[in-house]
Each structure stands twice: as C-alpha cells, then as structure tokens.
Amino acid sequence: MSRLKETEEDLRYATGFLKATLGIIGAWPIPPTSSLSTRISHRTKHVLVNFLFFLMIVPSLSYVFLKEKNNRMRLKLLAPTVNCSLQTFKYIVLLFQLKEIQTALDAIRQDWMNATEENRSIFLSKAKIGRGMVLMVAVTTYGGGICYRAILPFLRETIVTSENVTVRPLPCPGYFVFLDEQRSPNYEILFMLQVLSGFMSYTVIAGTCGFVAFLILHVCGMLKILANKMKRLEDTTNVNEASVQRQIKDIVDYQTKIKGFLETVKAITKYICLCEMLCGSCLICIVDYCILMEWENNNVVSIITYVAFQISFVFSVFILCYIGQLLINESDIVAETSYRMNWYRLPTWQARYMILIIAMSNHSMTLTAGKVFDVSLAVFSDVMKMSMGYFNLLRKVI
Numbered sequence: 001m002s003r004l005k006e007t008e009e010d011l012r013y014a015t016g017f018l019k020a021t022l023g024i025i026g027a028w029p030i031p032p033t034s035s036l037s038t039r040i041s042h043r044t045k046h047v048l049v050n051f052l053f054f055l056m057i058v059p060s061l062s063y064v065f066l067k068e069k070n071n072r073m074r075l076k077l078l079a080p081t082v083n084c085s086l087q088t089f090k091y092i093v094l095l096f097q098l099k100e101i102q103t104a105l106d107a108i109r110q111d112w113m114n115a116t117e118e119n120r121s122i123f124l125s126k127a128k129i130g131r132g133m134v135l136m137v138a139v140t141t142y143g144g145g146i147c148y149r150a151i152l153p154f155l156r157e158t159i160v161t162s163e164n165v166t167v168r169p170l171p172c173p174g175y176f177v178f179l180d181e182q183r184s185p186n187y188e189i190l191f192m193l194q195v196l197s198g199f200m201s202y203t204v205i206a207g208t209c210g211f212v213a214f215l216i217l218h219v220c221g222m223l224k225i226l227a228n229k230m231k232r233l234e235d236t237t238n239v240n241e242a243s244v245q246r247q248i249k250d251i252v253d254y255q256t257k258i259k260g261f262l263e264t265v266k267a268i269t270k271y272i273c274l275c276e277m278l279c280g281s282c283l284i285c286i287v288d289y290c291i292l293m294e295w296e297n298n299n300v301v302s303i304i305t306y307v308a309f310q311i312s313f314v315f316s317v318f319i320l321c322y323i324g325q326l327l328i329n330e331s332d333i334v335a336e337t338s339y340r341m342n343w344y345r346l347p348t349w350q351a352r353y354m355i356l357i358i359a360m361s362n363h364s365m366t367l368t369a370g371k372v373f374d375v376s377l378a379v380f381s382d383v384m385k386m387s388m389g390y391f392n393l394l395r396k397v398i
Contacts, residue, residue, distance in 0.1 A: 059174025
C-alpha cells in the first residue's frame with residue numbers, strides 16, 4: 001500500500017466519527033473545489049440548524065419570563081434554554097472558524113504524510129484516544145438528551161383545564177404568541193422540531209468536544225516526537241559538527257512548527273473552551289437543583305434523566321480539562337528531556353547548541369480558555385467547586 005493510501009486510511013479512522021458528527025450540522029469544512037450542490041447543501045444546513053436553535057430559545061425564554069410565575073419552575077425550565085444558547089454560540093464560533101479549521105486539518109494531513117513509521121504509530125495512538133473520547137461524549141450526551149426530549153414528555157402527567165381541555169406537554173414548554181401549540185398538527189410539528197433542536201445541540205456538544213480533543217492530542221503527539229528527537233540527539237556524541245547542527249536545526253524547526261500549530265488551535269478553541277468552562281458550571285449547578293426538585297417529588301424517571309444530563313455536562317467539561325492537562329504534561333516532558341540531556345558530557349562545540357533548545361523548551365504549552373486561564377484538571381476542580389457553591393446559594397435563595 002502506498003504512503004498516500006495509508007495516510008488517507010489513517011485519517012479516515014482518526015476523523016471518521018468526528019467528520020460524520022460535525023457534518024450533520026455543516027460544521028466540517030468542505031473542499032474549495034466542491035460542487036455547487038454541495039455548497040448549497042452546506043449553507044442550507046447552517047440555516048436549518050440556526051432556525052432550530054432560534055425556535056428553541058425564543059419561545060422558551062418568552063414562556064419563562066412572561067407566563068411562568070413560579071421561580072423554581074422558571075429555574076428548571078432555564079436549563080435546556082441555557083444549554084441551547086451555549087451550543088448556539090459554540091456553533092456560530094465554529095462556522096466563523098471554518099477556514100482556520102481547514103488550515104489545521106491540512107497541517108495535520110501533512111504531518112501524517114511526512115511521518116515515519118514510528119511517528120505514524122504515535123499519531124495513531126493519540127487518534128485512538130481522541131476517537132474514544134468522542135464516542136464517550138456522544139453516548140452520554142445523546143443518551144440523556146433522548147430521555148429528556150423524546151421519553152420524558154410522555155411520562156409527565158397530563159393537565160386538564162377547567163374547560164375540560166387536555167394540555168399536551170412539549171419537551172420544552174414555549175410561548176408562541178400567535179400560534180396555538182395544542183392544536184393538531186401544530187403540536188406534532190413543534191414536538192418534532194424541538195426534538196430535532198435538541199439533537200442538533202447534543203451534536204454540537206459531541207462535535208466541539210471531540211474536535212478540540214482531536215487537535216490537542218495531535219499536538220501531544222508532536223511533542224512526543226520532539227522528545228524522541230532530543231533523545232536521539234543525546235546519543236550522537238561521535239559525529240561531526242555538521243551532522244549535529246542539522247539535528248539541532250531540525251529540533252528547533254519542529255519546536256517552531258509545534259508552537260505555530262498550537263497558536264492556530266488556540267485561535268479555534270479559545271471561545272469554545274471559555275464557554276464550556278463558565279456556562280458548564282452554571283448548567284451543572286442548575287441540573288443539580290433540578291435533581292433536588294425531582295427528588296422532593298419522588299419522580300424516579302426524571303431523576304434518572306437529569307442524572308444522565310449531569311453526567312454528560314460534567315464529562316464534557318472533564319474531557320476538555322483532561323486534554324488540557326495532557327498537553328501540559330507532554331510539554332513538561334519535553335522540558336524535562338531537554339534538561340536531562342547530558343549536555344555537560346558533550347564537546348563544547350556541541351553543548352553550546354543546547355542553549356537554544358533548552359530555552360524554547362522552557363516555555364510551557366497550554367490550552368487557554370479565551371486567554372483568561374489555562375485549561376487543566378485544576379480548573380476542573382475549580383469548576384466543580386464553583387458549581388456546588390452556586391447550587392448551595394440557589395437552595396437558600398429560591
């Protein structure tokens with residue numbers, strides 16, 4: 001099998017599920033040479049997804065602030081609206097970054113094309129980790145979402161008004177002003193549109209989380225390759241100066257390449273990570289309060305549904321923090337490798353070249369959330385503590 005075919009096969013494996021997920025919502029870049037019908041289909045997906053999000057957010061907010069008078073119910077109904085608003089913002093960010101995403105994918109493709117067999121195995125092992133993360137996020141997110149949108153409405157108690165009219169529940173109650181949502185086929189259409197809207201929001205969660213993991217894990221693979229290059233340099237003590245200079249140049253160029261690629265990744269992911277950290281803590285807090293409310297009502301099915309939702313929210317935040325920590329760890333390994341090289345045993349003309357490598361390796365590489373803070377497991381702990389603090393505040397105030 002030729003190198004090109006091997007690379008294409010590896011990339012299909014690494015990005016297959018991710019491409020399918022983001023392709024549903026039109027957030028996967030299409031080639032510039034795509035046909036007119038493909039471009040029209042791509043744009044149509046953007047319009048439909050934004051319409052579904054709009055149909056979910058506006059009526060729900062109108063119902064919460066114009067019709068619902070109970071503060072506890074208002075808070076409960078805000079959970080899906082806040083989640084949909086968060087995913088809408090992330091989706092729009094993705095659409096505005098499609099060119100940068102294509103640039104990053106082209107760089108990854110080139111890295112796989114130029115990789116040796118050893119480096120290819122490193123990239124492939126990181127891709128397997130990213131693929132597993134995407135699958136786990138998708139299972140937890142879609143599992144809780146299907147229960148909430150498609151099953152829970154049928155298990156709620158029907159409401160009969162004083163005029164003996166049965167009120168059929170929607171997945172997310174909304175105020176539609178000029179439209180009677182209880183009449184057929186209005187009810188059935190709105191029900192299906194709200195289910196589709198939820199499906200799209202869960203797709204954004206799985207897609208963005210998986211894509212960030214895919215990019216950062218590729219950087220981790222590059223850092224591991226860099227550490228191997230440094231170790232090989234340490235072993236070349238009996239070669240001529242020209243050969244050592246070529247290895248030094250290769251290491252410095254590769255470090256520069258990694259830093260440039262990471263800057264592209266940060267430009268794509270900074271607002272996604274910031275929203276996930278800040279809004280994720282709010283969602284965890286609100287869902288905790290919903291679980292408490294359903295516990296008081298002894299509603300087992302609703303408790304299970306909200307627990308599934310809570311697992312998906314916590315897991316998506318944890319995944320971002322975990323891959324951020326992996327990046328920090330790989331960067332520290334590179335720095336430690338440069339420090340532990342036996343430069344003092346090298347000839348003077350070789351040892352002086354190590355100054356530049358050590359200086360560049362001393363700069364830690366991190367995933368940042370909107371240039372506000374670095375994403376790591378320590379931040380995940382802070383998010384959970386902040387969520388519990390808000391949860392205790394809600395218990396006392398509402």
